[in-house]
Amino acid sequence: MPDDLRLRALASALNGAPLQIDDAVIDLAIDHGVAALLARSPAGRAAAEPGAARLRAHLREREVLTAIQDREIVRVLDLLAARGVCPLVIKGAHLAHAIYPSPALRPRGDTDLLIADRDREQAAAALANAGYSPLAHVRGSVILGQFHFIRRDAVGVPHALDVHWRVAAPLLFASVLPIDALRGRAVRVPALGAQACGPSRADALVLACIHLAAHHRDSAILLWLYDLLLLASALDDREHDAFVDTVVRSRVAAICAHALGHADHFFDDGGLAALASRLRAEAEHRQEPSARLLTLARPVDGLLLDLRTSPTWGLRVRLLREHLVPNRDFMRARHTRGWLPLAY
Structure with missing residues (x-):
């Protein structure tokens, strides 16, 4: 079966459709971050042995690892707050608690935090004192908009932190969704401690769409597209309007429409299709520099776009x-x- 058809069959199974589970399907689900979701799906529960046992074991591992990761996030946020740094928890760690029935169903390789640009030095110092070491990567005042830290805990579990001061690496996003605006609409994430806040659902959907367009336009795993499905499905009418208003004001309608359309291709969801269509209509008569991300062919094109914008x-x-x-x-x-x- 061609890869596209295999992924669409797997996506359908996550939404309740039947699917014959074998090792190849489980391998594909693991590669795309949705094996825990598959384990909880009707197809996963109906799977024959030994596939069913493999899915159950994967889900148990995810539950243990998620509890360890969440406990570390609470510790980190408390230490940052003591230094006067109040980040927003974004992406996987936030979505796991905001839109998934169990956080273990939304795996993440790292924890993403969004801070104010002015808090960079304090955040780095706090993380160093918390036992984290910076990963060597290209950095500067403008080139990336983030830094990475990692530590291993007492039992050897690695904890990776990705600390952002803009919502995506391309410079054209430097003024998109500034943290002060996001904080004004932020919501508490009680499961991650007293200091934990994350974006509103409407803002989280904008962030998820931008993440795909900026970094994974043609290489999105199914998990990230499932994020879009759950977020779009969770919005009420007021939140839909808030999402569209933010997208239009931020001049990212075309790339958000593309991301939602990509998710709809696999999940065949009327809500995704309608929202993508609404954004395409908004983008049709607008000049959006971010839309050029959809046509970049080479890595150097990204640099040229940054220079132009x-x-x-x-x-x-x-x-x-x-x-x-x-x-x-x-x-x-x-x-x-x-x-x-x-x-x-």
Whole structure:
């Protein structure tokens, strides 16, 4: 069966359709982050052995790991708050508690936090004191908009943090969904402690669509598309209007329509289709720089788009410098010390 048809059959099973479960199906579900969901689906519950046992074991592992991850998030948020840093929990960790019937059904490889740009140094210091080490990657004032930290706990479980100060890496998103606006509409996430807040459901859907368009336009796993399905299904009429209003004001209607249409392709959902159609109509007569993301063919095209959409020449110069002369920690991680001067 071609990959597209296999994925559509798996997507249908997540929505209750029958599906014969074998190791190939389970492998596909694991690759796409939906094996726990499959285990809870009618098809998963009806699966024959040994497939059923494999799904049950996977779900138990997810439940244990999720509890460990959630406990660590509570600790991290408390430590950040003590430093005066109040991030929003976004993406997987937020969605797991906001729209899934059980957080174990929404796996995540890391925890994404959104902070104010002004809090970067305090956040990094707090995480270092909490036992986290920064991962070496290209960084600077404009190039990426995030940094990564990791620690292993006492039992060896890795905890990865992805700390953002803009909602996506491309610079054209620098002023989209600023954190102060998101905080004004944020909701509590009690399961992650007294300090935990996440975006409203409407804002979370905008963020999820932007994430796909900016970083995974042609490589989205089924889990991320299922996020869109659950978020869109959860919105009431007022939230639908708030979502569309935010998308239009942020000039991201075309890319959000594309993401919702991609999800509809696999889940065949009338609500997704209607929302995507509404956004296409909004985007039809608008000039949206973000729409160019849908036609990028090469990595360098992303840099060229950043340069074209940067508001000042100073920002363009800084961006080029950070691409051409990466930070020393990143270069040390890629080259031996003796060769570091030649690496630049």
